Structures are given as C-alpha cells and as structure tokens.
Amino acid sequence: MPVSIAIVDDHYLVAEALSNLIQKFDNYEILLIAANGRNFLDQLQRGNQLPDITLLDLNMPIMDGFETALQLRQQYPSVRVLALSMTDREDHIVRMVRNGARGYLLKDCRPEELHQALDDVMTKGFYYSDFLTSQLVRNLNAPLGNGSISSFNLNEREYEFLKVACSELTYNDIADKMCVSPRTIDGYREAVFQKMNVRTRVGMVIEAVRHGLIDL
Template sequence: MPTSIAIADDHHLVAEALADYVRKFDQYEVLFVAVNGRDLINQIQQSNRIPDIALLDLHMPEMDGFETTLQLKQLYPTVNVLALSMTDREDHIVQVIRNGARGYLLKGCRPSELRQALDEIMTKGHYYSDFLTSQLIRNLNAPGESSVVPIFNLNGRESDFLKMACSELTYNEIADKMCVSPRTVDGYREVVFQKMNVRTRVGMVLEAVRHGLIQV
C-alpha cells in the first residue's frame, strides 16, 4: 500500500507543485490538496480516508497550520504532521512541535529533502533535520525543574542533566558543571533516554519541547 499524503496550503501553485513532487515518489500517493486546515478536515470527513502524513503550511486563512495540527491530533491521532514554512522562526518551530507536529520543513528545501522527511516520518515517526536540531539546541532555555519531575518521573539530578543537555553544552562540560565524572553523566543520559523513551539527544530535546519543559 502506498503512503497517503494530504496537502494544505492556500497558495495554489505551491500546493500543486508539492503534489506533483510527491506523485513522482515511489510508494506515495496524494489523497487531498486543501486550501486551509478546515478544508482539509472537511475532505477527510467527507471521504472517510485518513492520510498517513499531512503537509501543512503554517500560515493559512480560516484555520492555520498550528490549529490544524491540534485538530488533527485530537480527531485523527494517526496522522503525522509535517509542518511547512517560508521562515525559520524558533517560536513557530517550538509551537507547532508542541502542538503535535512530527517535523518541520522549509519550503525552500530540495525535493530530495522532502522525500527524506516523508521517509523518516514513516520509518522513525519523526523528521529531525540538522536545521531543526540547531535551531532548538541553540535557542532553548530550561524552566524550573518542578514541571520536569511529574511527567517523566525524573529525580533532581536527572532533571538537572536534562536542562543542561537542552543547550549547547557538551557532555564533558555538563559533567564539570554537575561536579561528577563523564561516566556518571553517561549514566544520567541513559536513564533519561529510557524514561523519556528516546534514543538520541535530539529526540530528548524535542520531547522536552513537546511537553512544555523547555521555553524559548
């Protein structure tokens, strides 16, 4: 079965260009092309066909990509949202990921990156590009630790590690700041990864953002 794609973008030329690219990819099909989020949801309801991935422009009339992501998460939680934007604003990235998006792609990307994003969302459940990672790691600051513990059951030292790891500090620098050995930091990392159900530092940061543990 081909992977089904829905596209929502109020710029018709952009939407059709995206659809044309997707149709050229093996094992992908385009179900809908909508002019905004409300139109997309209406088409899903009327056709009773739920796409595997929704490519959503963030800025659309009536229902933008931020609200559409929330609505899809509530109504059709199996839909994986890939957000599309002309800008790389950190607050937009953080907000749409918190709303449930599985990736963020600039419209100026090459078709090969679009294909990579679609493939990784289907195989890994997310697309964390180098661009997305650098924007989040560089610009995020941690809030107080009280909100960290209840969600993932982290103790105080694990919470300290999480906050420092969501920055540009290396693991050796984290060890120095925590006054422990690098081996101990490795232990914190493995425990936090397990509790947050992630495999990489990038995944940890994204989960922290998704649960509101990190603020711009």
C-alpha cells in the same frame, strides 16, 4: 501499500507542484489537497481515508497550520504532521512541535530533503534536520518548574541533566558542569532516554519542549 499524503496549503500552485513532485517518489501517493485547515478537517470528518502524512502550511486563511496541527493531534493522532513554512522563526518552530508536528521544512528545501523527511517520518516517526535542531537547541532557557518532572518520573538529578543537556555542551562539558564523572553522565543519559522513550539527544530536546519541561 503506498504511503498516503495530504497537502494543506492555500496556494494552489504550491500544492500542485508538491503533488506532482511527491507522485514521482516511489511508494507515495497523494490522497487529498485542501486549501486550509478547516476544509481539511471537514474532509476527514466526512469519513475520508486518513492520510499517513499531512504536509501542513502554517499561514492560511480560516484555519492556520498551528490550529490545524493541534486539532489533528487531538482528533486524529495517527496522522503524522510535517510542517511547511516560508519562515524559520523559532517561535513558529517550537509552537508547531508542541502542537504535534513531527518535523519542520522550509518551502525552499530541495526535493531530496522533502523525500528524506517523508521517509524519516514514516520509518522513525520524526524528521529533525540540522536546521531544526540548531533552532531549538540554541535558545533553550529555564524550565517551567519542578511540577513538570512528573511527566516522565525524572528525579532531581536527571532533571538537572536534562536542562543542561538541552544545550550545545558536550557530555564531557556536562560532567564538569554537574561535578560528576562522564560515566555518571552516561547513566543519567540512559535513564532519561529510557523514561522519555527517545533514542537520541535531539529526540530528548524535542520531547522536553513538547511537554513543557523546558521553555523558550
């Protein structure tokens, strides 16, 4: 069956252009278009079929993308959200990720990037571009506190590794900083990846931000 897409954007021409573009992609179909988050949720609450992916604008009247993503995460967790925005503000990116977005695209991206993002969200569960990763990693600061470690049952050294790894340091640099061998760092990495159910360093960073293990 084709992957069903919902487009939530208050700019009619943008929504129509996205619809026309996506319908040219193999194995994708447009399920519905909504002008804002409230209208979208109303359509879902009337019993309409749930989309596989929702392309969600951030700035909309009545209910914006931030609140809509949060409502979807709480009420319809199976719906994958891919955020769309004209801006690359870091606070917007992090807020959307925390509210459940599986990726973040700028509206001036190329059609092939949109296609790749849709494919990745369906096959991998997320789309983290180099742009998104650099925006998140570059400005990660201190954690919220040790109470959040319990989210993934990390011990103190694993948590310390997580904090240091949410940076642009190489694993060898992390070993030097933590005063351990690279092999020990490999062990920390494998343990943290397993406990956080991620397969990549990027995925680890995103999950750490989403669960409040680190903060901006």
